[in-house]
Amino acid sequence: MVKNILGKNDYIEFLRGKKATFMLALSNTQTANIKDITQAGIPGKIYLTPTLDSEFVCTGEVRSLEDIAQTPKGVPTPALITRAVHLLNPFSNIELLNLGLELKPNIDYFKIHDFGIKPSKSIATNANIDSQFVFQAAVEFGQNYTTNDEYIILGESVPSGTTTALATALALGYDAQDKFSSSFKNNPKDIKQQTVNQALANIKDDDDIFEILSKVSDNMLIFTAGFILGLNNSKKLILAGGTQMACALLVVNSILKTMGGEIETSNLSLITTKWVYEDKNSDIKALLEMLDFNINAYYSDFDFTTTYHPALKLYDEGEAKEGVGAGGCLAYAIINGIKKEAIVNKIESFLI
Amino acid sequence: MVKNILGKNDYIEFLRGKKATFMLALSNTQTANIKDITQAGIPGKIYLTPTLDSEFVCTGEVRSLEDIAQTPKGVPTPALITRAVHLLNPFSNIELLNLGLELKPNIDYFKIHDFGIKPSKSIATNANIDSQFVFQAAVEFGQNYTTNDEYIILGESVPSGTTTALATALALGYDAQDKFSSSFKNNPKDIKQQTVNQALANIKDDDDIFEILSKVSDNMLIFTAGFILGLNNSKKLILAGGTQMACALLVVNSILKTMGGEIETSNLSLITTKWVYEDKNSDIKALLEMLDFNINAYYSDFDFTTTYHPALKLYDEGEAKEGVGAGGCLAYAIINGIKKEAIVNKIESFLI
Numbered sequence: 001m002v003k004n005i006l007g008k009n010d011y012i013e014f015l016r017g018k019k020a021t022f023m024l025a026l027s028n029t030q031t032a033n034i035k036d037i038t039q040a041g042i043p044g045k046i047y048l049t050p051t052l053d054s055e056f057v058c059t060g061e062v063r064s065l066e067d068i069a070q071t072p073k074g075v076p077t078p079a080l081i082t083r084a085v086h087l088l089n090p091f092s093n094i095e096l097l098n099l100g101l102e103l104k105p106n107i108d109y110f111k112i113h114d115f116g117i118k119p120s121k122s123i124a125t126n127a128n129i130d131s132q133f134v135f136q137a138a139v140e141f142g143q144n145y146t147t148n149d150e151y152i153i154l155g156e157s158v159p160s161g162t163t164t165a166l167a168t169a170l171a172l173g174y175d176a177q178d179k180f181s182s183s184f185k186n187n188p189k190d191i192k193q194q195t196v197n198q199a200l201a202n203i204k205d206d207d208d209i210f211e212i213l214s215k216v217s218d219n220m221l222i223f224t225a226g227f228i229l230g231l232n233n234s235k236k237l238i239l240a241g242g243t244q245m246a247c248a249l250l251v252v253n254s255i256l257k258t259m260g261g262e263i264e265t266s267n268l269s270l271i272t273t274k275w276v277y278e279d280k281n282s283d284i285k286a287l288l289e290m291l292d293f294n295i296n297a298y299y300s301d302f303d304f305t306t307t308y309h310p311a312l313k314l315y316d317e318g319e320a321k322e323g324v325g326a327g328g329c330l331a332y333a334i335i336n337g338i339k340k341e342a343i344v345n346k347i348e349s350f351l352i
Numbered sequence: 353m354v355k356n357i358l359g360k361n362d363y364i365e366f367l368r369g370k371k372a373t374f375m376l377a378l379s380n381t382q383t384a385n386i387k388d389i390t391q392a393g394i395p396g397k398i399y400l401t402p403t404l405d406s407e408f409v410c411t412g413e414v415r416s417l418e419d420i421a422q423t424p425k426g427v428p429t430p431a432l433i434t435r436a437v438h439l440l441n442p443f444s445n446i447e448l449l450n451l452g453l454e455l456k457p458n459i460d461y462f463k464i465h466d467f468g469i470k471p472s473k474s475i476a477t478n479a480n481i482d483s484q485f486v487f488q489a490a491v492e493f494g495q496n497y498t499t500n501d502e503y504i505i506l507g508e509s510v511p512s513g514t515t516t517a518l519a520t521a522l523a524l525g526y527d528a529q530d531k532f533s534s535s536f537k538n539n540p541k542d543i544k545q546q547t548v549n550q551a552l553a554n555i556k557d558d559d560d561i562f563e564i565l566s567k568v569s570d571n572m573l574i575f576t577a578g579f580i581l582g583l584n585n586s587k588k589l590i591l592a593g594g595t596q597m598a599c600a601l602l603v604v605n606s607i608l609k610t611m612g613g614e615i616e617t618s619n620l621s622l623i624t625t626k627w628v629y630e631d632k633n634s635d636i637k638a639l640l641e642m643l644d645f646n647i648n649a650y651y652s653d654f655d656f657t658t659t660y661h662p663a664l665k666l667y668d669e670g671e672a673k674e675g676v677g678a679g680g681c682l683a684y685a686i687i688n689g690i691k692k693e694a695i696v697n698k699i700e701s702f703l704i
Binding site: 008009010011013014016017018019266335336337 | 444462
């Protein structure tokens, strides 16, 4: 079942039975190199996670390393969930957004959109993003994007993305402290908070919104905001993610405030996992309620209670939680009649 | 299994594995307000049945009343069957046809086609339908309708629709007495027949076909006939219903006779439930054999023998029988590999 966080169920019910394009936003920020700030990948090779995730979702193989990305505790990437959904109820199309990757995925045929965006630096010093350029590229991409599918599911893979998202939301003036999720069960608040504090210390009183984003944000957040504004409600778009996607919406909200603009959002939604929705260390609903526009928001009622696999059970204990569009992809499976058991079995089959 | 009533099984076999649009024709006739004439809904609120049925099929919720429509004996609406099928093997699209509703369904996103058609009056006095207008709107709708789906399944929700159908068939000169079904196990023949007799008494010898339809028919019958003629075999259409849909075909037949026209019907079919097919108080096969054109007709071999739920068992005893496209929707599930047990379980889950 897909359950409501905000809004009615009509949006998701309308999409029942319909096919989607899956779009995966991939980005590296050197923030992820700060020791112990994220567990979204292999220590020392965290930067490979988006590359490996996209390879696995598209081809079922990891090519730029021997194995799938997993945490030091052995929690496998949510890309497994996305891939399982794609096998059971295929997306009609997968497109990758290269929003500044250290290493491009080793994949043929699949469309990889390149925008000339570079990996960003650490927000602890200054992310040094050409935010106007990234934003403008995204707006144009949204304006020109066409697909025959009824809707787009947009996921992301950005290691340390919750840290950059928290910094971004705070820098934009939102009461976001303690509302952001983490790939850890026990959110490493000291390192994370220290990094965010360092980031915020770089903001000057007269920085405009794009200067703020340049310093403390990441490419995915800025691009997603621009993409939403570029699409301008012309197409149904599911932001498949947790608090990072909520932050992209906060960025949209701030840009609209700054520019005095408005946006129609009837075709926009956010769908996350049950692990994010029920997370006691974050509050996605509160983040979404800070928006000045309405947003349909849902979570997929899926968990690993029935699995035999200890690595997957860790999800239910609060590790990993979301990423690579897992929550939105689970919804895609559910509204196309795929049973929970079939999804669990398929994911398990990757780990044998 | 989907079993033959008339014709070969090639038509339904060709559709195996293909996706359909579900279209639901919704209409009110004040005939339904005659005491005890129908049990398709809540006494005093029978007029809400099509509204509630469409809300439940689309969203899983009834919004214009506290509960789903059910008969005074507690037989739940066949909308449960349609919704269960949609959850297990989603239609790629659901579209509603507002053919004169007292209350519009409270649903966002889903396409509700409005034609400016008003609820019709009671046939006991004069239904007073602008039949040429309804017919013409339907022909144009059929001529202009486009979909990427391989076929359309057209269901209906029209309380007291079997009474108006019987009156229509008789008024058009068909030997239809005792061949029409009912939502009752024990067809309330006295009230029903009395109403039909009153309706027929209003027909004058020199009434043309549209004058006859204006007086004794309902909007769904006239619209469906026009839609079939407008589509003109350009698209596969399943009439998902019982004797009411058979009557719509009789209307097509009479219009063609009157106008001296012909129609190719290779893409047209009717699919109903086992409950209608096996009903001893009606004879859908005989009605279809009165047509001057060939028609593929089937029924879905589905019943509630395995359910534990007493309210559902009443279907097997002859209550309710058909509606909201139940028979055609069951066929849609069956030809897409959905098991009977899964359908029964899903329907039961709504009643817990």
